[in-house]
Amino acid sequence: MRWFLTAVGVLFGITVFMFLDYALPSKQTVRITEAFNRQIEIGRNAIFYAADDTGTVQNSTGRRDVQFINAVRTNGKPYVYRNEDTGWIWPPYFKYDSADLQAQAADLRSTSATPEWVSITSYGWRVNWLSVYPNAISIKPVSGPDVRPFNWGAIVILLILGALLMLIWRMWNQFRERSLDPAWDRIDAEGDAARGRLSRWWRGMRGR
Template identity: 60%
Template sequence: MRYAGLVLKGLFVLLVFLFLDYTLPSRETVRITNTYNRLTDLGANRMFYADTGTGAVENAAGQRDIRFIDTVKPNGRPRVYRNEDTGWIWPPYFKYDSSNLQAVATDLQSTAGDPRWVSVTSYGWRVAWMTIYPNAVAITPVAGPDSDPLNWAALLILALLGLLLLLFWRMWAQFRQRTLGPAWDRVDARADAARERMAERRRGLRGWLDRRRR
């Protein structure tokens, strides 16, 4: 049971980490090389794309017209983003300006010979074999490839989550001390009394049996 509990705790921590890693915003310095729309087939990876409640439209074949932004990192590795609205649906980025963001990305395109570096704020993962792309949320020009803007949004969210966790822990500790502790003491006292009564009955029974044998 001890090992099962440790495994469950480990799985819970892993799920929380994956949830935060996917949902929290990240920032990367890249160079935009292309912007375009593409009909994309959605299947098992549908959960990693915008919900239809945000206004996303699919054709009869289950394809969706999605905006994409191709970029290149300073080390030369490609990084592809999708550009979809999130609306009021999770994650709560309340993004309704994907058209404007696409226009900004198109305007900031550059070549390797004359690069223009930008910081792209996004959430999500890039998993090539599942055709999953991070969703771009904002694009900000930066001075150069070595620029590394502080991801203050993620830090603020983590700080708030840590504060809430600490508050919950304090409330739980007080609840245990004021409510569960006394209740458990009463249960323990009743159990001790019951064990004592059983012991007295056993002693009485043994005494009666001893007298009968005589």
Template identity: 50%
Template sequence: MWTYIKWGIRLTVLAVVLAFLHYTLPQRDIVRITGTYNRLTEVGANSIFYASPDSGTTTTTVDRRDIRFIEAVFPDGDVMVYRNEDTGWIWPPYFKYDSSNLQAEAKNLESPKETPQWVAVTHYGWRMPIFSIYPNAVKVRAVEGPDVRLIPWVSIIVLGMLGLALLMLRRMWLQFRERMIDPAVDDLNNTLDAVDARADAARDKARGFWGRMFGRKP
């Protein structure tokens, strides 16, 4: 039973870490931009998926913001809507302060279906219509076509550094356990063994004493 619980905890932690990385690391979509607009949006229970109020355009005590949006279409016809908010110096660390310029660039890259201009939109986050959650666009640039191959260098470097850090932490933990924990456990086991041996000797001695006391013939 305990084995299942441990594996359940490990899988849960792994799922949380993977979801965090998938949300935070930059992703790139090849799309055709069809429109850009601003909309007054009231941020409520889903505020965790929006920029901090200090980085947005909140003007009242109610978190109501004038958020920029970018509409796009994938090569297969599926649609996507991106929000365009500054991130400031708060997590995730994209240090984005040029949402106005990005909106102008996206507007300039709009194209009709007949003569498409394909664009690589770099973003982070998820699109969940049921919760009114949008990925945040951080960069747009024109590409040659819908089949262009883009290598996610940033994600590769970040994941590589995380993997290296985990290996170093594991090595440090193994060395710490070998030098500190294992000797302490061995000493504790030796102490317990010695206590057990003394207890067994005392018990045997007591049995011998009472055996001699009650084993004598009158």
């Protein structure tokens, strides 16, 4: 049973890590090449797009008009962001300025000959085969490709979550020491006693 609880704990830890990796804000220094709208089909990847209550509208065929920001990273590789409002539910970024952000992205477009570098704060993953894109939250011009703004938002959230985790861990340890450990010890003792009785019975049968 303890091995089962360990496996459950590992799976829970992996789930929490993936959840935080998706939901926490990240920053990337990029060069914006294009800001545009495109209709895309929302299907099995709907969980990675904005909810209907944010004002997003889908037509009868399940296609949605989504704003995108094309960019190039400092290593020369392309990267694509979507630009959707998040609303008041999840994730709690309370973003309602996607139109303003799209205008800012269009104004900051540049070419490789005369690059203008920006730091884009976003959350989410880029998964090509699922047509999943990170959602841009804010754009801030930077002086060059080597500038890496410190990600204060993610650090503060992780510190708060770490403090809550420590509190929950202490409460769990106290509960385990008072309730679970005595119960497991009693079960182990009863199992040992049962095995002992079975062993004595078997030796008696062999003796006969």
